[in-house]
Amino acid sequence: MKRILIAGATGYLGRYLVKSFKEQGFWVRVLVRDRGTLAQNGPFFSPAVSSIVDDIHVGDVTKPNSLTGACNGVDYVCSAIGLTRQAGEQTFYDVDYAGNLQLLREAERHNVAKFMYIHVCKGEIMNNPIVFYKQAFTKQLHHSTIPTPIIIKPTGYFSDMSDILKMAQSGRVYLLGSGSYKLNPIHGEDLADYCADAMNANTVSELEVGGPTVFMHREIASLAFKVLHKQPKIVYIPHVVIKPIFPVLKVINPTWYALASFFYEGMGMDVTAPPYGKEELKDYFHSLLDINNS
Numbered sequence: 001m002k003r004i005l006i007a008g009a010t011g012y013l014g015r016y017l018v019k020s021f022k023e024q025g026f027w028v029r030v031l032v033r034d035r036g037t038l039a040q041n042g043p044f045f046s047p048a049v050s051s052i053v054d055d056i057h058v059g060d061v062t063k064p065n066s067l068t069g070a071c072n073g074v075d076y077v078c079s080a081i082g083l084t085r086q087a088g089e090q091t092f093y094d095v096d097y098a099g100n101l102q103l104l105r106e107a108e109r110h111n112v113a114k115f116m117y118i119h120v121c122k123g124e125i126m127n128n129p130i131v132f133y134k135q136a137f138t139k140q141l142h143h144s145t146i147p148t149p150i151i152i153k154p155t156g157y158f159s160d161m162s163d164i165l166k167m168a169q170s171g172r173v174y175l176l177g178s179g180s181y182k183l184n185p186i187h188g189e190d191l192a193d194y195c196a197d198a199m200n201a202n203t204v205s206e207l208e209v210g211g212p213t214v215f216m217h218r219e220i221a222s223l224a225f226k227v228l229h230k231q232p233k234i235v236y237i238p239h240v241v242i243k244p245i246f247p248v249l250k251v252i253n254p255t256w257y258a259l260a261s262f263f264y265e266g267m268g269m270d271v272t273a274p275p276y277g278k279e280e281l282k283d284y285f286h287s288l289l290d291i292n293n294s
Contacts, residue, residue, distance in 0.1 A: 004199070005071055007031040007061065007103055008080035009053070010038060012159055013118065015046040016192035017078060022052045024196045029055040031070050031103075044159040045287065046188060061099030062090060070103070071110040076199055078116040079103055082134065092258060097133035101140055108145050116150040116199055117141055121208050121271050123153065128261035129254070142205070150203060152195055155210035155271045156185040158284045161220060165285050168224035172233045175267070179218030179236060182270045184210035187284060190277025208273035213280060217267065220281065227285045239268065 004021055008014040009030035021028050030053050032038060038050035059066035061081055071077060081103065083095045100117065107115050119138055123131045141149045167173040186194075186209060194209050215223070218234060225232040242264060250257040 001025060001027050002076060003027040003029070003074045004076040004078060005029045005031060005057070005074045005107075006078050006080070008082070009049065010034070010042060011080055012043050012046045012157065013188045013191060014080045015042045015049050016188045017080060017195060018049040018053060019047060020189070020192035020196040021078070021199075024200065026196075027054045029053070029057055029070075029074060031057050031059055031061075031067075033058065033060050044162065044188070061103050062094050064102045067102055067106045071107045071112055074110070074112060076114040076116065077103065077107045077112050078118075078195060078199065080118045082118070083130075092130050092133045096130070097137050100137045104137075104141060104144055104146070112146060114148040114150060114199060115141060115144070115146045116152060116195060118195070119151050119153045121153040121155045121210070121273050122266075122269065125269075126262075126265045128265055129258035130262045131265075149205050150198060151206045152191075152198065153206065153208045153273070154186055154191050155183055155208070155273050156266065157191070158185055158187045158211070158279070158281060161185055161224075161281060161284070162288060164220055165224045165227075165288055168221065168228055168230065172235055173221040173224065174235045174237055175217050175221060176237055176242065176264065177239055177268065179221065179234065180216050181267065182214050182216055182272050183220070184212070184214040184272050184275060185281060186211035186277055187279035190279050194276050209276050210271075210273035211277050211279070211281070212275045214272055214275075215281070223282060224285060227282060227289060 004026045006017050009018050010032050018028055035056050039048050041048050057070045059070055079100055081100050083092055119134050123135050138151050164173055221234050222232050
């Protein structure tokens with residue numbers, strides 16, 4: 001039985017990773033800051049996993065001493081560590097780069113055979129603080145002593161599409177440009193299954209993956225209105241209106257600049273990848289509505 005450490009196990013994707021790796025026969029240790037959160041359901045329907053983990057290591061990737069022994073006796077590491085927004089004093093550098101690097105060094109000390117890192121699709125051509133530190137870590141991973149580095153690059157999560165449904169509920173959806181850029185987002189459970197499959201395979205080092213259906217952005221907006229039984233009201237914002245805001249935002253609030261520029265870049269290009277999975281966005285939207293109405 002292969003033994004794996006999953007870091008970021010209480011996040012949206014991390015919980016599904018625990019479930020998928022267990023279903024594929026792995027012994028699973030999790031790295032968490034608070035063991036109590038494992039018993040709670042996570043965001044966007046992600047499950048409680050306390051009953052299925054085999055071992056718990058309490059630690060924080062921003063505190064290197066707390067990681068001692070986390071990789072002892074495991075064959076593989078899978079890191080879903082990363083900030084979706086800056087919280088408190090922790091920065092994107094602290095977590096996405098330095099934190100993952102500390103975990104990588106611990107994995108090297110224990111001769112871990114494979115280290116899987118969850119990155120973002122098209123990260124190599126993006127230019128914003130969030131992706132910069134993720135991309136910087138992937139370079140460290142490629143140059144590490146780990147025999148098999150694996151970098152998973154999903155297009156985007158269904159959970160990210162929740163904001164479009166919220167806008168539709170409020171009456172209007174705002175999109176950049178003409179809304180014609182393409183995206184095939186993936187459900188967290190499908191992505192976790194893909195990661196477990198990739199860990200079991202003799203795989204290449206970098207893998208892009210998306211969900212089963214490719215949409216234009218305006219089609220996602222229209223789908224949100226359709227499940228709400230509302231007439232679509234979509235406002236298209238020209239790029240030239242938004243772009244001049246970024247230099248000012250960078251000075252006033254670097255955190256909001258990092259987040260806004262990340263989404264701006266993602267919305268300003270096609271972000272598609274080979275399709276995988278069975279979950280459809282329409283069903284996910286309906287699930288969100290069922291929860292909100294219950």
